[in-house]
Amino acid sequence: MLSVFARAFRTPDLRKKLLFTLGVVVLFRFGQILPAPGVHVANVEKCLTEAQAGDSAGLLSMIQLFSGGGMLKLSVFALGVIPYVTASIVLQLLAVVVPRLEQLRKEGQAGSAKITQYTRYLTVALAVLNATALLALARGRQIFSCRHVLLVNDDLVTVLTVVVTITAGTAVVMWLGELITDRGIGNGMSILIFAQVVAVFPAYLGNILRQSPVAFATMLVLGAFLVAGVVFVEQAQRRVPVQYAKRMVGRRVYGGTSTYIPLKVNQAGIIPVIFTTSLLYVPQLAVMLAGNTSNALIDWIQRYLVSGDHPVYVVTYFLLVVVFTFFYVSITFNPVEVADNMRRYGGFVPGIRPGRPTAEYLHYVLNRLTAPGAVYLGVLSLIPIIAFVLLRDPGTQQNFPFGGATILIMVGVGLETVKQIESQLQQRNYEGFLR
Numbered sequence: 001m002l003s004v005f006a007r008a009f010r011t012p013d014l015r016k017k018l019l020f021t022l023g024v025v026v027l028f029r030f031g032q033i034l035p036a037p038g039v040h041v042a043n044v045e046k047c048l049t050e051a052q053a054g055d056s057a058g059l060l061s062m063i064q065l066f067s068g069g070g071m072l073k074l075s076v077f078a079l080g081v082i083p084y085v086t087a088s089i090v091l092q093l094l095a096v097v098v099p100r101l102e103q104l105r106k107e108g109q110a111g112s113a114k115i116t117q118y119t120r121y122l123t124v125a126l127a128v129l130n131a132t133a134l135l136a137l138a139r140g141r142q143i144f145s146c147r148h149v150l151l152v153n154d155d156l157v158t159v160l161t162v163v164v165t166i167t168a169g170t171a172v173v174m175w176l177g178e179l180i181t182d183r184g185i186g187n188g189m190s191i192l193i194f195a196q197v198v199a200v201f202p203a204y205l206g207n208i209l210r211q212s213p214v215a216f217a218t219m220l221v222l223g224a225f226l227v228a229g230v231v232f233v234e235q236a237q238r239r240v241p242v243q244y245a246k247r248m249v250g251r252r253v254y255g256g257t258s259t260y261i262p263l264k265v266n267q268a269g270i271i272p273v274i275f276t277t278s279l280l281y282v283p284q285l286a287v288m289l290a291g292n293t294s295n296a297l298i299d300w301i302q303r304y305l306v307s308g309d310h311p312v313y314v315v316t317y318f319l320l321v322v323v324f325t326f327f328y329v330s331i332t333f334n335p336v337e338v339a340d341n342m343r344r345y346g347g348f349v350p351g352i353r354p355g356r357p358t359a360e361y362l363h364y365v366l367n368r369l370t371a372p373g374a375v376y377l378g379v380l381s382l383i384p385i386i387a388f389v390l391l392r393d394p395g396t397q398q399n400f401p402f403g404g405a406t407i408l409i410m411v412g413v414g415l416e417t418v419k420q421i422e423s424q425l426q427q428r429n430y431e432g433f434l435r
Contacts, residue, residue, distance in 0.1 A: 008421050014185075021184035024176050025195045031077035031172070032199070036165045038158040039074045043148035048072055074138060074150065074162070076169040079130050081177065081192050083170050087122035089271065091115060096331045120174060127170035131163045185424075186417040194413040197406055226383070230411045233376055236265045238369055240362065245346045263366060265373045267333060270408040272324035272374075273381050276317060277405060280305065314385055318378040325374035335362035380407065 008014040035041050095101040101118075104111035138150045139159070151158055173192065180188030209216040239260040283305040287298060304312040339359035341347075348354045352361045 007425055011425065014421070014424060017183065017185050021180050021186070021191060024180050024184065024188075025191065028077065028173065028176055028192055028195060029199060031169060032075050032080065032196075033073065034076045036074055036076050036078065036162050036169075038152050038162050040148075040150055040152050041073075044073055044150055047148050047150065074134070074166075076165055077173055078134065078166050079127055079170045079173075080196055081173060081189055083126040083130055084119070084123045084174050084177070084189055085193070085274075086126055087119050090122065091119055093331065123174055124167065124171060127167045128163070131166040131170075134166070135159060135162055186413070186420050190413045190416065193409055197409045201406065201410075227407060227411060230380070230407050231415065233265055233373075234408075234411055234415060238263045238265075238365060240365060241350055242342060242347050243350055245348070261338070261362075263333075263369055265369055266376060267366070267370060267373060268325045268328040268377070269412065270405060271328050272321050272377055273405050273408065275324045275328075276320040276381065279320065280313070280317060314382060317385075318382060321378040321381055322374040325377055326370055329366065329370050333366060335359040335366065338362060381405070 008018060035044070091101065095105055101115065104114050107114075139154065151162070174189075177188030177192050180186065180191050182188075184191070205216070208219060239262055242259050242261060244257050244259070283301045287302055287306055304310050305316070306313075336359045339355060339362060342349075342358060343354040349358055349361060352358050
């Protein structure tokens with residue numbers, strides 16, 4: 001990987017793209033530490049320090065991971081890429097039930113541009129809702145459960161200023177991601193998500209190092225093997241062979257080529273883990289908002305769904321990851337549509353008849369691949385809980401750096417970016433048969 005980056009920096013145009021991407025990432029991180037106008041910075045730091053040692057540390061750890069720490073500091077880029085990711089997922093789900101979106105998805109580049117425009121509008125709407133909810137929690141002193149005032153003034157002008165600033169920051173983040181996609185290297189939003197996760201990663205390692213140097217060294221060694229295993233599984237795929245028959249169009253012969261359909265073991269990526277993590281933190285958020293209120297439902301949630309190491313929580317987490325994996329794969333890969341496209345262009349799987357038999361075969365192969373992929377995602381997501389149970393350290397579950405979401409984001413985005421750099425290097429430094 002290091003040799004790829006070294007060769008890329010020796011190529012002038014690739015060097016410009018890499019430096020442009022790094023510059024945008026630096027600007028993005030600066031916006032995540034820049035406080036919004038009207039925020040009492042000193043009180044926010046005090047509340048954050050108190051909350052990290054309290055009962056809500058798990059929830060704050062999740063918020064810090066997916067916002068790069070910006071949400072807890074009420075910064076200009078407090079929401080990060082969360083609204084955009086949520087909007088993209090919502091539109092993917094709606095494409096299954098809304099015929100208009102399904103038609104746009106089949107119209108090629110023009111349809112994709114229209115869906116991108118809808119994603120932008122939905123992102124801004126979600127940013128307004130998220131910023132308003134975040135500020136309501138901050139004004140009610142419920143985001144940290146501390147006694148300090150988080151805003152300089154509690155009047156309507158200050159509140160509207162913070163909401164507008166955070167919403168505008170989300171729009172700027174979306175624009176920065178598109179700039180990276182157009183002028184930089186890799187997918188812009190994926191690079192920004194990667195930057196958010198990597199930004200808080202050293203803090204997790206630092207906490208473990210201060211607690212126990214031996215545990216720190218052991219965790220680094222185990223983390224290296226874990227990353228290697230994740231890379232192996234993420235690269236694993238089943239290649240379904242496809243043969244295209246020759247056909248005459250005028251005087252030209254088309255087809256007659258062999259290719260394949262790559263079906264990955266982890267076809268769903270990180271989306272099921274994000275779904276499950278967000279869903280299971282809703283009960284913990286409800287308990288935090290309930291405060292000192294006590295009833296049968298709150299007590300049950302507190303006992304089984306908040307501790308994080310209870311067998312009910314572990315089994316629920318694992319089953320939700322498996323269910324969401326099958327659900328997401330089913331809506332993102334349609335075997336019937338793939339089989340119809342193959343038959344339209346004269347393609348077929350050797351030994352399988354075109355049409356419905358091909359769709360049934362692809363559905364069969366996809367289910368056999370999704371089953372181990374779902375188990376892999378479930379086990380990977382439970383690693384912080386397993387480490388917590390084995391080490392019996394209350395801080396492990398919140399500060400364990402090699403969690404499922406963290407590793408998948410770092411490995412997935414890193415591999416995709418390196419592949420794009422290599423492909424561009426091959427286009428510029430193609431070696432022929434003769435040297």
